[in-house]
Amino acid sequence: MILPVLSPIVIGKQHPFPHIPNKVLQIGLILKKKEKISFGIIGLPKDVERMIFLSGEGRRYVLLEDIILYFCDELFENYTVEEKAVLCITRSADINPDDEIYESTDDYRTHMKKIIKMRARLKPVRLEIEGNRHKEIKKYLSERLNISEQDIFKSQAPLDLKYVYKLTDKVSKEERKNGCYRPFVPALNRDFIPGVSVTKQILEEDKLLSFPFDSMDTFIELLKESAKDKETLSIKITIYRLARQARIVKYLCEAAENGKEVLVLMELRARFDEENNINYSEILEEAGCKVMYGMEDYKVHSKVCLITKKNSRGIYYITQIGTGNYNESTSKLYTDLSLMTASEEIGHDASVFFHNMATFNLQGTYKHLLVAPSSLQDGIIKRIEREKMKAESFQPCGIFMKMNSLTDRKIIDELSKASNAGVPIFLLIRGICCIRPGIPGKTENIRVESIVGRFLEHSRIYAFGVGDDTEIYISSADMMTRNTRRRVEVAAPIYDPRLKQRILKMINVMKQDNIQAQVLLANGEYTTKKKREDNMNSQIHFLNKAKRLAPKEKTQKQNLFYQVKGIFFGKKN
Known part of the structure; x- marks a missing residue:
């Protein structure tokens, strides 16, 4: 089953050192024949299951690489195996498309396809070796691949743990309860009434989705409605990352096919998603959408969708601005915020934003949005100074x-x-933090915490002031120079007092977290927070709240009652 698909190679004059693909497991061997030392290599076959399950009671399995490692001596009958080990090479992914020379016939998408092929042959930057007996293997590969000692890592665990995800299929429901997170399906947002037009509800008042606790289905329903709505003139959107199966693309294509103007600013340089974005850009173009490919020297990392409509009273907008990608898969795993508003002021700024992107104007002026690279950094500094x-x-x-x-x-x-x-400054920073808190005369009033839990903390919230006077922005941007000066980013103000209070309550909950949160000390080390009687796990708190507040599906009769009630009593504040 395994032997016929293996391709062992002994490196020599007739067999030059092969290209070792990025992140693909290999078996490396030091071979001896008489007094001559050679290097052998065996690639793991792609078409063989990684886990080989054994018969009998329980769930026992052997990994494919361990079987090959154990029996590989038989593949080199004329040699004595001095050393053998499972290894994996990581290659650099750092290609700047703008540094490469265009051919005169290339458009940007064709150029990016060539760039992606180049990545597979980039310089190795890391060598991982499993096990202990590999001194000569390490020496040989470090010379051949030009990898320094500090970039070689030894592991006692399997080098690729992705196979673990498949183990859940072999585990009973009862065992899963004890060893896995309980299944959670994002709920419909509590502010939305099922069965009632999403568009109409946004026109009544601003809405805020909080992922993964709320479902992205609400935003997708907005696109679906807009694709069919006779009042829709155009849909404009910036896209950085999408799911492999993206319903968003489906409804953008449907809108274009229905005669709406659809403009998609697709960032083809989103690392590791270039190929996915290229494929979707072709699908969108074939459906009649206008597709742009970002800005030269600046990645477009903003998350903005502008829907322009027209009725008898004139032009009006629905604008969505978020902290995370339009990715239906990661929206179930990452914490993010998404504002949906019919604000004329924000809609007008979003319209100016898309006009500026279409005309390569990075220095546009905006009255309400903070936009990088023109005004985001200065806008944040101005509010800190205030x-x-x-x-x-x-x-x-x-x-x-x-x-x-x-x-x-x-x-x-x-x-x-x-x-x-x-x-008093509270910084909630999941990852890299280049400020040390609590240093007298420097940062003594700064507190830094990090929350790491079941879901990846991904939302960016910037709040200035206290109480009802707090000014709140949500943004796609981190406070990194690459984001504030070298990317296109957008921060949107939260004007609705109800949504402000909701975010302030969320902030308060996150500040109280003493289960997942860690505190950064002045010496650069992190420490856990003290446990209390009222321990707080912020993600579990939001998850349970979403379950409690998830609206029940209303019948057609109940929806009719809601509409009549709204007409009689007026809009509810």
Whole structure:
């Protein structure tokens, strides 16, 4: 079953060192024939199951690489195997398409296809070896691949653990309850009434989706309605990452086929999603959508969708701005926020934004949105300075910032100045943080925490002030120089007082988290928070709340009653 599909090679004059693909397991061997030492290599076959299950009681299995490793001596009958090990090479993925030379006949999509093929042959940057007996293998490969000692890693565990996901199919429901997270299906948002037009509900009041606790189906339903709505003139959207099976693309294509103008700004340089985005860009173009491929030297990382409509009263907008991708798969795994609003002011700014993107204008001006690279960094600094001025005049003040990473030196310096002035600053940063809190005279009023749990914390929230006067923005951007100066990003203000209060409550819950949260100390180390009687796991709190508040599907009669009630009593605030 295994032997016929193996292709063992002994490296020599007639057999040059082969190309080793990125992240593909191999068996490496040091072979001896008489006094001559050679290197052998066996690639794991793609078409053989990785887990070989054994008969008998229980769930016993052997990994394919372990079987090949054990019996590989028989593949090299004329040699003595001195060393053998499972190994894996990671190649650089760092290609800048703008550094490569275009051929005169290339469009950008064709150019990106060539770039993706080049990635497979980029320089190795890491070598992983499983086991202990591999001194000569390590030496040989470090020379052939030009990998330094610090980039070679030894592991006692399997080098590729993706096979573990398939184990859940072999586990009983009872065992799954004890060893796995309980299944969770995102609920319909509590603010939306099932069976009633999503468009009409957004026109009544701003809406906020909180992933993964709310379902992305609501936004997809908005696109579906807009694709068919006679009042829809155009749909414009920026796309960075999509699911492998994306219903969003389906309804964008449907809108174009129904005669709507559909403009898609598709970022083909989204790392590891280039091929997926190229495929979808071709599908969208074939359906009649206009597709743009980002901005030269600047990745378009913003998450903006603008739906322009027209009725007897004139032009009106529905705008969606989010912190995360339009990816229906990761929306069930990442925490993100998505604002949907009929605000004329935000809609107008979004319209200006798309016009600027279409005309390669990165320095556009906006009245309500903060947009990188033109105004996001300066806008955040201005609001930090405002809180600093409040502290200096003994007014209530405060700053809360939630992001993935903080590396922007200008932002860091301004936060330090605000801290010195007495502004209490709470930074919730999941990953890289280049500011050390609690240093006297520098950052003594700054607290940094990180939440790592079942779901990947991905939302970016920037709040300035206290109480009802708090100014809140949600954004696609981290406070990293690459985001604030070298990408196209958008931060949207939250104007609706009801949504403001909802986000402030979310912030308060996250601040109380003492189960998943860790605190960054002044020495750069993280420590756990003290346990209390009222322990708080913020993600579980939001998950349980979503389950409790999930609306029940209303009957046609109940929906009719709701509409009549709305006409009689007026809009509910």
